Amino acid sequence: MKPLSARLETVTSLFRTPPKQIGLPPGTLIHVGTREMEHPLLTRTDFSPSDYQQRSAASLADCLPPAPTDGVSWVHLEGLHDVTLVNELGNLAQLHALAQEDILNTHHQPKYEEYDDAILIILKLLTIDGDHLQIRDEQFCLALSSGRLVTFREQTGELFTMVHQRLAAKNAKFRERGADYLAYALMDTVFDSYYHVLETIGERLDLIEAELIDHPSRDLLQQIHQIRGQLSFVRKTVSPIHDLTRVLIHSESPLIEERTRLYLRDLHDHILHVLANLDSYRDTAKGLIELSLSSMSYRTNEVMQVLTVIAAIFIPLTFIAGVYGMNFAVMPELAWRFGYPFALLLMVACATGMLWYFKRKKWF
Amino acid sequence: MKPLSARLETVTSLFRTPPKQIGLPPGTLIHVGTREMEHPLLTRTDFSPSDYQQRSAASLADCLPPAPTDGVSWVHLEGLHDVTLVNELGNLAQLHALAQEDILNTHHQPKYEEYDDAILIILKLLTIDGDHLQIRDEQFCLALSSGRLVTFREQTGELFTMVHQRLAAKNAKFRERGADYLAYALMDTVFDSYYHVLETIGERLDLIEAELIDHPSRDLLQQIHQIRGQLSFVRKTVSPIHDLTRVLIHSESPLIEERTRLYLRDLHDHILHVLANLDSYRDTAKGLIELSLSSMSYRTNEVMQVLTVIAAIFIPLTFIAGVYGMNFAVMPELAWRFGYPFALLLMVACATGMLWYFKRKKWF
Amino acid sequence: MKPLSARLETVTSLFRTPPKQIGLPPGTLIHVGTREMEHPLLTRTDFSPSDYQQRSAASLADCLPPAPTDGVSWVHLEGLHDVTLVNELGNLAQLHALAQEDILNTHHQPKYEEYDDAILIILKLLTIDGDHLQIRDEQFCLALSSGRLVTFREQTGELFTMVHQRLAAKNAKFRERGADYLAYALMDTVFDSYYHVLETIGERLDLIEAELIDHPSRDLLQQIHQIRGQLSFVRKTVSPIHDLTRVLIHSESPLIEERTRLYLRDLHDHILHVLANLDSYRDTAKGLIELSLSSMSYRTNEVMQVLTVIAAIFIPLTFIAGVYGMNFAVMPELAWRFGYPFALLLMVACATGMLWYFKRKKWF
Amino acid sequence: MKPLSARLETVTSLFRTPPKQIGLPPGTLIHVGTREMEHPLLTRTDFSPSDYQQRSAASLADCLPPAPTDGVSWVHLEGLHDVTLVNELGNLAQLHALAQEDILNTHHQPKYEEYDDAILIILKLLTIDGDHLQIRDEQFCLALSSGRLVTFREQTGELFTMVHQRLAAKNAKFRERGADYLAYALMDTVFDSYYHVLETIGERLDLIEAELIDHPSRDLLQQIHQIRGQLSFVRKTVSPIHDLTRVLIHSESPLIEERTRLYLRDLHDHILHVLANLDSYRDTAKGLIELSLSSMSYRTNEVMQVLTVIAAIFIPLTFIAGVYGMNFAVMPELAWRFGYPFALLLMVACATGMLWYFKRKKWF
Amino acid sequence: MKPLSARLETVTSLFRTPPKQIGLPPGTLIHVGTREMEHPLLTRTDFSPSDYQQRSAASLADCLPPAPTDGVSWVHLEGLHDVTLVNELGNLAQLHALAQEDILNTHHQPKYEEYDDAILIILKLLTIDGDHLQIRDEQFCLALSSGRLVTFREQTGELFTMVHQRLAAKNAKFRERGADYLAYALMDTVFDSYYHVLETIGERLDLIEAELIDHPSRDLLQQIHQIRGQLSFVRKTVSPIHDLTRVLIHSESPLIEERTRLYLRDLHDHILHVLANLDSYRDTAKGLIELSLSSMSYRTNEVMQVLTVIAAIFIPLTFIAGVYGMNFAVMPELAWRFGYPFALLLMVACATGMLWYFKRKKWF
C-alpha cells in the first residue's frame, strides 16, 4: 500500500463551491469552475439504421445542419469555458437560458428538467487516483431534443469510445434506436464508472481494516477520515441521481420512447446498487474507527494496570528501604543482629499484602 | 465457544463487488462472480394434479418441451458460469436480455421486475459457518412465466428436497396449484434459511454478552465488530426483499393467482420478522460495545485512584527519608536523641494529612 | 432497591427466536415455543342482552355449539401446545391454516389480518418481575368471526376477571354489544398491562438516576444496560400494534360495527401514549449513561491533576536528596558548614518554581 | 446564576405516569393525577355582539342555561378532582364518556378528536420555575359545541385575564365571533406561554455555555443533563400539538367557521417556531457536552505529558543517585577523585538524552 | 487566519428569541426585535416596458398612488420599527392584520402564505463577518399583490443595487415582466447571498482542518463548536425556504404568471444546493472533531506506554539500590568482595526481565 499523502487535500476542500457574483440577472452565461483544457473540442456523430458518420474536431458550423432522416445527430462538446460556444449549442438543443447557465456552472448538482421541446440532464463523472486516493468530479450534461442529442463535459477523455464502436458496428441494432437510447447508453457508461470509484475505495478500506486490527496507528485513522469524506462526497454526488432516474422512468415526455423505459429501469437498479454499497462502506468505516478506538482504550487500560501494580508494590518497599537508609545517630533497628532480615521480611510482608489485595480486586 | 478466527475475513470484504468492464452494451451476457461448481446441473420437474415427474441431470433439450396440460414445468439450474445455457433458459422463460444480464451478475441486489410475459425475482440464499461465523450469499433467481418456472442458483445443495417430497406425495394438494404457488414455496424455503442464519448469530452474541460482562477483552470487542458487520450485511441483503414482497402482494400480473395472495402475505410477515430481529440484534451489539467501554472506563478510574492515593501518600514520605539519608557533615537532627522518632512522627503526620484530604475529596 | 441480578439474563436472550425446521409446507401446524402449562384450559362464555353463562374447564364439544341468538359466544383457550385443539378451535373460528400456524408460533410479531369471514389479531401480553426486573412476553390471539370470538393465550391467569365481572353484572350494557366490542375490551385490558410494565421500569430508572448522580458505579451501568434492552424489547413488541390499531380503526370489515370505532380510537391513543413514554425513557437512559461517563471523566481528570502535581513536585526533591545521599569520598558540599540548609533551600526553590509553573497553567 | 438544585428532581420523574387500575370499563370516570386545589372553581362567561356577562364562582346550575341568542357561553372549570362535576360539564358539552375519561386523566397526551356534535382538544399548560428550573405541565381541555365552549384546567391562575379584558372591551370585535374563535384565542394564549418556558431555558443554557467554556465542571454537566431532560419533556408535550393544529386547520366540522381558519394557520406557525427552537436548543446542549468533554480530554492529555516528561527524566537520575548511595564496602567509583563530578555528568548526559528523545517525539 | 474571538458570542445566543407579552390579541402590531436604524427609509420604484422611475427617501403619500398601467409599482421599506408605517404599507399591499404582525416580528421563521388578493413571503437575509465569523440574520418580507410589490427589511444596504440597474437599463426585458418576476429577482439575490455565507464558513473550516491535523488544540475545538452552531443556524434559516419554493412553484395563485414558474424552479435548485452543502460541511465538522479526539487518544496512549516502561523498569532497580543503601550494622552482602558487581548484575537481570516481558506484550 503506497502511503496516502493525506495532507495534500482536506475533506472540506472536496465540498467547497466558490460563489458567483451576487445579483446577476437569471440566465447570465458565465463559466463557473476551472478551465480544464486549452481549446474546446467538438465531435458530431450522425447515425441512422443504415449509416454512421463521425466528424472529430468539428467546427460549430459542422454541427448546425439537421439530423439525417430517420436518424440521430449527436453533438459532443469537451471543454466548457467557451461561453459563446456553449450558448450556440444550447440554442441548437432548444435549451432555455437558465438551462445554459446551469451547464456552465460546473458545481451544479445532478438534476433532471423537462422543457417544452427539450430535456436537460446534469450528471457528474467521477474519477479517482488510485495511488493518492484523490477523487475528482466533472460536469456532464445531456440535452435531448427531437432527433438530436447535445452533450457537454469539462474534460476530454476516452470514456465513450465503446459507444462509438457499438454505433459503428456493422448491422448495429443500436442505430435503429433514437436519441433517447443514445442518452441512455451514455448514462450507463457514466454509472459504470461509479463502480470503479467504489471498488478503488473498497480495496483501500479493506487494506486499512486488515492493518488496523493488527497495528492501529494515527496515520490509519487519518486515512479513514479521508475515506469517510470521500464516501460522503460520492454519496452527495450520486444520491440526487436516484431521484433523477426515477423521474426519468415515469416521464411522459414524447422525447422518450416507450421501448427505452426498460433500459431506464436497469439504470435505476445501478444507482440503487451504488447507494447501497456506499452505505455499507460508510458503516464499515464508522465501525472501524470505533473498533480502533475501543481497542486502544482496552490496551491503555492493560498498560495502566501493570504500571499501577508495579508502582503500588515497590513504592512502599522503597520507602522502607529509605527509612533504614537514614543516618540518625540513634536508630535501634540498625544495631539489631537480625535487623536486615527483619527489614527484608517487612518488605516481603508488605508486597504480599498488596498482591493479595490486587488479586482480590482482580486487577491482574 | 470456539475461537472466532477474526483475522480470516474483514468486514469490508463482505461488501466488495468487483466492477464489470466499463461501457459494455446493455444486455451483454457475462458471468460476474466466482465459478462455484465444475459443471452446471439441470433438473426438470413436471407436475399436474395427477402426475409428478423429475428428471435430474437433464440436458437443455430435455427442458425445452412445454409443460404438461393443466400442469407446471419447473426447470432448475445450479451453476451460473455457463453463459450460453443461462441464455437459452432465459429465452425459454421469455426473459429480456437485461433480465438475463442481471441473473448472471451474482452481485445483483434482490429485485422484482415484471415483463410482458414473465416475472423475474432475484433473491439471495444466505449460509453461515457456525464455527468460524463466516457468512456467504448466493444468488437465487426465479423466472415465472405461464405454466413454467425457471430457477437459477450458483451452487448445488439440498435446500429444496422437501419441496420435491411435498410435490411427489400421493394426492398432494400442492400439485393442484400453479407455477406461482411453486415460486412461493421456494421463496418460503429461502426465507426459512434466514432464520437459521439469524439464530446462529444470536447464539454467538448471547455467548459474547455473557462473557463480556464478566471478562471483557479486546478479542471480544473484535468479535462484536465482526458480528455488527455481518448483521449489516444480512440487513443489506434482506431489506430490499421487504419491498419485493410488498409489491408482489399487490401485483396485478395474470401470472399470479388470486388464491396465492394469502401465502404471499405470510411471506411478507416472515421478512418483517427477520428485519425486526436484525434491528434488535444490531441495537444489542451496539449496547454491548457501549457497556464494555464504559465498564472499562470505570475500572481504569478505580485503578487510577488507588495508584494516586498510594503514590501521593508515599512520595512525600520517601522524600523525608531521603532528606535524612543525606550525608552532610552538619545535620543537627541526625544527632538528636529522638531524631528517629521525630522523623517517623513527621512521616505519620504527613500521611495522615494526605489521607484526610483524600477522604474529604471522596477519592476512596 | 433490591439488587438486580443482572447476570441471570442477557439482553440478547430477550430477542432470540429459535427457528423452525426449514422447508415445511405452509400451514403446517407446529407449536413453536415453550409449553407453559400441563393441560390446556378451555372456557366458554355466552352472553346476550338478557343472559350470561360461563362454563370453565369446558371440553371441545362444549365449545362447538353456535352462539345464542342476538348474543355472542366467547371461547378462550389457555395453553397452546395441544396442536389438535388449536386446529379445531381455529376451524371453529373459520381461520385459514396459515393463520392457525401463526397462532401456534409463539414468537410471531403482533399483526392484524382480515380473512373472508374472520379477523385475526395477534398481540403480546407483557409481564414484569418487579424484583429481578425480568420481562416476559406471552402470545395472545383474537379470532373474530360473526357472533363468535375465539381467544388463545399461552398461560393461565387472572387478567380478564374484570371483563367477566362486567359481563355478568346485572343489566350490563356490555351484553348488548357484539363480539367486536368484546374483542376491544380484551385488547384494552392487555394494553392497560403495558402501563404497568412501563411504570415498573420507570420506577427503577428513577431510583438508578438518583443513585447514579451521587454514587456512580459499574453495577448501575449494567443495570441501565439491562433496562435499555428491556425498553428496546417492549418497543419491538408494542410498535407493530400502533399500525394494527390504525388499520383496525379504518377497517371496512362487516365484523366491526360502526359504534365500536370510537372505542378503537381510544385504544390507539393508549398505544401512542405508551410509545411516547418508551421513547422518553430510552432518551433518559441514554442521557444517564452519558452523564455518568462524563462525570467519571471529569473525576479521573481531577485525580490525575493531583497526582501530577504531587509527583512532579516531589520527584525532583527526592532526586536532590538522593544526590546528597551518595557516598563519594570527595563531595565538597557535604563538608560545607551550611551544606544542609543549602540543600533544603535548593529543594524549597525547586518546589516553589514548580508550583508557580502549575499555578500559571491553572492546573490546580 | 443561582445554583440549580439538581438533586431535587430526576429527569425520569418528569416522564413517569402512574398507571390506572387494569381492566376498568371504558369510560370509567376516575381522576388520575394530583389534586391541585381545595375546591373546584366554575366561571361562566356569556357574550354576544352587544353584551358581556361574567359570573365567577358559579354553581353548576348557573352553567346549565343555554347561551344567549347570537352569542356564546363559555364555562371554565378550574380543578379536575370532582368527578361528578366534570361528568355534568362533559354532558353539557355533549362529550362521549370516553372523552370525559380523557379529560380526567391528567397524564393524557395532547389530542384532537371530533365527535358528532362536539370537538375535544386536549392541551398542556407549561410553567417553569426560573430559579430552580423546575418545569410542570397542567392539563387544559377545550370542549367545543354549538354556541358553547367548556374548558377544563387543573389549577387556578391568571392566564386568561387578557382574554376576558378583550371580551369586555367596549365595541369589542371579539364579541362578534363564535365559540371557535374564543377557543382559538385561548389556545393562542397557551402557546404564548410555551415561548416563556423556552426563553427561560434558553437564558440558562446561554449562561451555562459561557461558563462551560471558561470553567468546565461536573456541576455544569449535571445542569445540562437536567436541561436536556426538560427540552425533551417540552418536545414530548408540544410535538403532538403540531399534528393537532394541522388537522384543525383542515377540519370540515361545522363547528369551525371559515373565517377562523386564517387564525388557526397562525397558531400552526407558532408551534412550528417552538419546535424549531427546541431542536436548536437540543443540538446546542448536545454540542456543549461534546465540547466540554473534548476540552477535558485535551487538558488531561497536556497534564499527562508534563507528568511523563518530569517522571521519565528524574526516575533514572534518582536511580543513579541511589546506586552511589549504596553502602558496599568495595565500590571503586566512590574512592575516585572525580567520582562525584563523574556521577553528576552521568546524570546530565542521561537527562539530556531523554529530553532530546522527547523533543524528537514532539511531546513538549 | 485571524484569531476567532470565540468568547464574544455563544452558540445559544444565536437561537434565542425573546418572547412577546402573553395573551395579546391576534394581529396586535408590535415591533419585536432590535431597532436597526434611526429613521425608516422608503423607496418607490415604478416601471413599465417603456418607463423606469425611482424615488428614494419617499414619503408614505408618495407610495400610495397606483402602479402605472401595464407596469409595476415596487415599494421598498428599510427599518421595521415604525409600526404605523408598516401598518399603512401592509394595508396598501392588502395584507391581513395577522400578516402584518408577522412582518413586525423579526424572529419569524421563513414562510409562504396566500391570502385572497395577496401573497406574503418571509425570508431571512444572512450576513457574516469574515474576521470574527459572526453571523447575523435580518428579516426580509415580500408582499405581492396585483401590479404591486411591497418589500420590508430591517436594515439598509446595497443588496438590490444590481436589480435597480437591470430595471433601469435601456430596453430592459425585465420591465416587460410583472411584479411576480420582480419578487423572483429579489429572492434570487437573497439566495445568492447564502452562497457567500457558506463559502466564508467553508474557507474557515478548510483552514481549521489543515491546522487540526498537524497541531490539534483546544482552541481549534472551540472554533469547530462555533462553526457547528453557525451551520446549524444557517440550516434552521434555510430549510423552511425549501418548502417555501416548492409550494411557490406549484401555487395556483393568479398573482404568479405561468412564464415565471421556470425561474422559480431555478430558485428551488439554489436552495437544494445550499442545503446539500450545509449537510456536507456539518458532516465534515463532525468528522474533524472525531478525528481530533481520536488522534489525541492515540497520542495519550503512546505517552502512557513510555512512562509505564520507564517507570516500571527503574522502580525495582531503585528499590534494590535503596536496599543496599540501608545502614544496618549487619548486612553480609555489603562486606562481600563482589557485592557491588553482584548488585549491579541483579539490577541488569531485573531490567532485562522487565524489558523481555514488555516486548512480549508488544508494549513498545
Ligand SMILES: [Mg+2]
Ligand atoms: Mg443569480
Ligand SMILES: [Mg+2]
Ligand atoms: Mg440563478
Ligand SMILES: [Mg+2]
Ligand atoms: Mg465541485
Ligand SMILES: [Mg+2]
Ligand atoms: Mg469542477
Ligand SMILES: [Mg+2]
Ligand atoms: Mg441490470
Ligand SMILES: [Mg+2]
Ligand atoms: Mg460495522
Ligand SMILES: [Mg+2]
Ligand atoms: Mg453497462
Ligand SMILES: [Mg+2]
Ligand atoms: Mg447495465
Ligand SMILES: [Mg+2]
Ligand atoms: Mg457479494
Ligand SMILES: [Mg+2]
Ligand atoms: Mg457471490
Ligand SMILES: [Mg+2]
Ligand atoms: Mg405466518
Ligand SMILES: [Mg+2]
Ligand atoms: Mg441495549
Ligand SMILES: [Mg+2]
Ligand atoms: Mg458509540
Ligand SMILES: [Mg+2]
Ligand atoms: Mg415455512
Ligand SMILES: [Mg+2]
Ligand atoms: Mg411460512
Ligand SMILES: [Mg+2]
Ligand atoms: Mg419471544
